Amino acid sequence: MSGLIIVGAGGHSKVVYDAAREMGLWDRYLFVDGGLAQDSFLGWPLVKSLNDSNVVREDYKDLVVAIGSNQVRHKLLMQYAEQGFNLPVIKHPTAYISRGAVVQPGTVVLAQAAVNYSAQIGLGCIVNTSASIDHDCQLGCGVHLSPGVRLAGGVKIGNFSWVGIGSSVIQHVAIGENVIIGAQTAVIRDIEDNVTVVGVPGRIIKRHG
Numbered sequence: 001m002s003g004l005i006i007v008g009a010g011g012h013s014k015v016v017y018d019a020a021r022e023m024g025l026w027d028r029y030l031f032v033d034g035g036l037a038q039d040s041f042l043g044w045p046l047v048k049s050l051n052d053s054n055v056v057r058e059d060y061k062d063l064v065v066a067i068g069s070n071q072v073r074h075k076l077l078m079q080y081a082e083q084g085f086n087l088p089v090i091k092h093p094t095a096y097i098s099r100g101a102v103v104q105p106g107t108v109v110l111a112q113a114a115v116n117y118s119a120q121i122g123l124g125c126i127v128n129t130s131a132s133i134d135h136d137c138q139l140g141c142g143v144h145l146s147p148g149v150r151l152a153g154g155v156k157i158g159n160f161s162w163v164g165i166g167s168s169v170i171q172h173v174a175i176g177e178n179v180i181i182g183a184q185t186a187v188i189r190d191i192e193d194n195v196t197v198v199g200v201p202g203r204i205i206k207r208h209g
């Protein structure tokens, strides 16, 4: 066995670590977070950078970025892939991923989540606790589905969009890139890029960048 590097040492890192540990594929963990003064996290070593002299690179082939910011997570994953790290899919044992679904590297699928047949999920997504993605959905890169999100069949979501906790999206709706969907929103129509949408039914309240 070898080890898993977890980049980020915050709340999301805890659930990613928990899911990874339940997979039983790694015998050691190393956390990387430049913003913390301590030298351990959850009982495992914590370093500020992988250039730290204490890191034996050969001990760690696999790496996951456990950072909530969609853009930052994606950027770091690309950098670490260039450095030769494997970017495994982290799947909690209680999550379901259909054999007919395609999930790209660096994505995490947390406890009780479901990914149904013919769904496609891009690089570095977060499918958070109990989120469900139904048949034929397509998620771009760096998408985050918060806990309890429900996507009906054939939903499309663009790169770096974030769907807030408990939201639902009806079938065949297309959500653009860099969209924020607020908590408990009901999305019933297509949504353009770079907007924030809240409410039942969902309405645009902000346009960004």
Ligand SMILES: CC(=O)SCCNC(=O)CCNC(=O)[C@H](O)C(C)(C)COP(=O)(O)OP(=O)(O)OC[C@H]1O[C@@H](n2cnc3c(N)ncnc32)[C@H](O)[C@@H]1OP(=O)(O)O
Pocket (backbone or CB within 6 Å): 128, 146, 147, 163, 164, 165, 180, 181, 182, 183, 184, 185, 196, 197, 198, 199, 205, 206
């Ligand atoms: C494991 C985890 O923790 S994963 C993280 C899960 N967290 C989430 O899902 C959080 C989702 N975030 C939200 O819902 C936020 O409220 C956001 C991102 C939609 C909006 O945040 P901001 O851009 O800061 O907007 P702001 O708070 O200024 O609200 C703007 C207006 O929208 C309203 N509003 C904000 N969110 C919602 C919502 N979810 N539903 C309905 N109305 C909302 C506010 O009441 C406010 O209305 P007002 O102008 O009449 O007072």
